[in-house]
Amino acid sequence: MDLTTHPYRSVLYIPGSKERALEKAMTLPTDAIIFDLEDAVAPDAKAEARETLATALKEKDYGKRAKIVRINALTTEWGNEDVRVLKDAGADVFLLPKVNTPTDVDALADMLAPDMPIWVMMETPVSVFNAREIAAHQRVTGLVTGTNDLTKDLGCRTRADRLPLMTALQMIVMAARAARGVVAIDGVYNRFRDGDGLKAECEQGRDLGFDGKTLIHPAQVEVTNTAFAPTQSEIDLAQRQIEAYEDSMKSGQGVAVVDGQIVENLHVVAAKRILAKMQAISEMAAE
Ligand SMILES: CC(C)(COP(=O)(O)OP(=O)(O)OC[C@H]1O[C@@H](n2cnc3c(N)ncnc32)[C@H](O)[C@@H]1OP(=O)(O)O)[C@@H](O)C(=O)NCCC(=O)NCCSC(=O)C[C@H](O)C(=O)O
Numbered sequence: 001m002d003l004t005t006h007p008y009r010s011v012l013y014i015p016g017s018k019e020r021a022l023e024k025a026m027t028l029p030t031d032a033i034i035f036d037l038e039d040a041v042a043p044d045a046k047a048e049a050r051e052t053l054a055t056a057l058k059e060k061d062y063g064k065r066a067k068i069v070r071i072n073a074l075t076t077e078w079g080n081e082d083v084r085v086l087k088d089a090g091a092d093v094f095l096l097p098k099v100n101t102p103t104d105v106d107a108l109a110d111m112l113a114p115d116m117p118i119w120v121m122m123e124t125p126v127s128v129f130n131a132r133e134i135a136a137h138q139r140v141t142g143l144v145t146g147t148n149d150l151t152k153d154l155g156c157r158t159r160a161d162r163l164p165l166m167t168a169l170q171m172i173v174m175a176a177r178a179a180r181g182v183v184a185i186d187g188v189y190n191r192f193r194d195g196d197g198l199k200a201e202c203e204q205g206r207d208l209g210f211d212g213k214t215l216i217h218p219a220q221v222e223v224t225n226t227a228f229a230p231t232q233s234e235i236d237l238a239q240r241q242i243e244a245y246e247d248s249m250k251s252g253q254g255v256a257v258v259d260g261q262i263v264e265n266l267h268v269v270a271a272k273r274i275l276a277k278m279q280a281i282s283e284m285a286a287e
């Protein structure tokens with residue numbers, strides 16, 4: 001699996017302890033799965049969940065869905081054993097929660113195979129201040145926003161417009177983009193039966209620049225996949241911009257005009273990115 005071109009519109013958490021959900025995930029149109037051993041699993045169930053998950057990863061076929069394992073923090077009594085049991089079970093990525101500094105990432109990197117990508121939960125105020133250094137860590141390929149923990153630590157209110165979280169959300173996207181090639185995933189929407197609220201929050205996250213959103217329930221997948229995919233009119237415009245720019249270059253001009261708007265090389269870069277994303281989504285859908 002080429003994780004660098006993989007789409008990450010929908011990234012569904014599944015508690016590692018829930019056999020039925022581990023089974024159901026094989027049929028859901030989600031781009032990636034986070035198999036969770038951390039907050040979705042009660043302390044008394046952690047040891048069993050670890051074994052259940054290891055067996056599921058070895059025996060079940062999750063197709064093209066990226067398989068991300070969220071372990072417990074290495075500072076907890078469970079983290080080290082999570083890594084020992086899961087590190088060769090077939091995960092594509094390890095996700096480390098409660099990270100504060102790049103040094104926290106070093107500790108996990110030392111325990112994994114050198115080619116195992118690491119994603120990081122951005123969910124403490126300290127992690128947001130250190131976002132740039134964390135995203136620049138050579139083993140980090142993804143940042144996942146933990147809006148629930150951030151809200152708890154900030155002591156802020158939960159608002160539909162997410163104003164209290166806006167600085168953190170933007171710093172996470174900026175850190176991922178500054179590091180180049182690092183995926184940025186938005187936090188979860190807790191009211192999982194509220195489709196309209198989810199749609200609005202997906203569109204906000206997309207407009208901020210996130211690649212996709214973390215989810216907690218299968219009912220959230222389709223809305224999210226739609227919101228984070230390019231629309232047909234964006235695809236059409238991208239194709240026309242590329243063609244117009246190529247024509248203008250042939251006639252010795254550095255710019256073109258499409259739909260009354262200027263098209264320069266940088267717009268062509270953005271247009272090609274839209275087409276590449278659509279291609280990746282089509283390949284994902286072709287099982
Ligand atoms: C939220 C839930 C507890 C709701 O569960 P339930 O009441 O069982 O839902 P349904 O009866 O509507 O389920 C319908 C079917 O869907 C399956 N299902 C449910 N959830 C999932 C799932 N996440 N993945 C796959 N399949 C799922 C059920 O098994 C039913 O199947 P079937 O029997 O065939 O009909 C529950 O959805 C849930 O536990 N969600 C995950 C919660 C979770 O992972 N939380 C931790 C991550 S959030 C977080 O920590 C973010 C971050 O760290 C932060 O700080 O913000």
Ligand SMILES: [Mg+2]
Binds near residue numbers: 097123149
């Ligand atoms: Mg959290």
